[in-house]
Amino acid sequence: MKDVAARAGVGLKTVSRVVNGEPGVTADTERRVREAIGALGFRRNDSARILRKGRTASIGLVLEDLADPFYAPLNRAVEEVARDHGALLFNGSSAEDADRERELALALCARRVDGLIVIPAGHDHRYLEPEMAAGVATVFVDRPAGRIDADAVLSDNFGGARDGVAHLVAHGHRRIGFIGDRPTVHTATERLRGYHAAMDAAGLPADDSWISLGPTAPERVTAEAERMLTGPRPVTALFTGNNRVTATVVRVLARLPRPVALVGFDDLELADLLSPGVTVVAQDAARLGRTAAELLFHRLDGAGEEPRQVVLPTRLIVRGSGEVGP
Amino acid sequence: MKDVAARAGVGLKTVSRVVNGEPGVTADTERRVREAIGALGFRRNDSARILRKGRTASIGLVLEDLADPFYAPLNRAVEEVARDHGALLFNGSSAEDADRERELALALCARRVDGLIVIPAGHDHRYLEPEMAAGVATVFVDRPAGRIDADAVLSDNFGGARDGVAHLVAHGHRRIGFIGDRPTVHTATERLRGYHAAMDAAGLPADDSWISLGPTAPERVTAEAERMLTGPRPVTALFTGNNRVTATVVRVLARLPRPVALVGFDDLELADLLSPGVTVVAQDAARLGRTAAELLFHRLDGAGEEPRQVVLPTRLIVRGSGEVGP
DNA sequence: CTGAAAGCGCTTACAG
């Protein structure tokens, strides 16, 4: 910028005016500055600008896995809102590891992102308190923050699971299995709560052997599904706790001679084309992302109200697999 | 930092040493500095650090659509490599719009990202020449750069499509349709070239009415598939140019009384569970991302060789739909 | 082992 000013024979401030389109520069001066910018290949350094201005016009998104198709629409929705507000988006995966989540979130704070959207992997977010106190707007999404009071945007995991299981009950099932993610994952336990609520409401017992929470690795899920489907009192229907579990269970059921009822949490691509089509409780991932990002920018605009918890509805999509009788 | 130094009764440089873990500080001094950092809630400002040091330890990824499941594993692979190199990742979608691509890429350059990975939407990347000359390492992925000489990592679109169509020919088909993305998309025309190569190699004519390039909106793809499958000389097999087209055509074929052969470019989740399973030419999206990111950091480490074009192989996955006879 | 001075490349607040 100093070189541009020298070449154009003007002061630094005049170059700054031209670069930022500020008024108060004659056409002739502006032309000389632009010529110098072109000749010297000048490009404004936003790092310096940021240092002086305070706000970085960037936000960070920490999610579980950038490669998980469930989070892709959420990611895009956050980006669109950020773009509407002139902000750039950093993002990264926690890989479901609390230490990695913290490391990433703090690295983003050190870059002085204006705000942070976090899909938590850990259960203790007190490490973010100094950052939040220093003004980093923070919104949690998909799962609530642990041990701090903060904004959160969630799906109605309890209600969605309850409705899905009630749907199976309505189709005559009395022995229904539940296979979900590890019990440390908030959504897994909420959905299990929904399962119990539906069984209780129907006056049905929920045998311990019908419930399995754990890693979503295909080997474990396959073994558990096969176990529940055999033995003296096999289940006649399964409720699966997320998209990865559902995909694996669909594969197990495809190998069986008789159809077994299935309702899954989360929608899947092509689920309508299987026979039978897979009945699911769908979340609106894009809406989760959009809502969280809008709340974040609302805070950035100075809204100092109490932390808010927003719960978005789920939707039961009937396609056939959930309507198979016992 | 000034406040920390004052409170600890030391100089600025000593605070800097403690914060960065540099040697040459007595245990007692370090303790006093740490106490002051804690009491004042000091957090190092990386914007200032970056301004002084030159490198920002961040890279940018411009892709077509963060929500497209095809790009999700690519995104994650880039992130992992960046993380291994201690860099943070910015990303954003061009939404297949050349202006938006340029706007985003230049915004990232203004933030002084060390490098840029671009899935191009436009066909003229001369706008990046000043940035590249100024030292921003740039690698294109999935499609080559337009009108500039630059590193690129691509799938073997030509060879993959040729093999897929040859597979249909080997199963007895003589009238094969091709439905792909718009002719402005590099991968679409390369795959069409592969189609022609396979037809020519088999001595088969390729009727113009069997070929359709255009938007991948379901309405258009459905209409084109139905048109090719009816009339006096209907095709007996279809080759689809990408994941979105394949998903739509699978829906069309599911409604037909007789099975029609299909091979698609790009793999789909659950494709193995449809009946018949969908035979595809699969790309390794994660490997595309990993290779591009590794090439980028190789350049950042000072490799000044000529721009390089890397072509990764595709893989034919046989599942049933491509083995249906005419 | 420790620190004062200069500077990274901008913008702010002011004066003319």
Added chain:
DNA sequence: CTGAAAGCGCTTACAG
């Protein structure tokens, strides 16, 4: 309409 000075929060290069 234009510009000189100060400063954002760090690190670099030196000196002691």
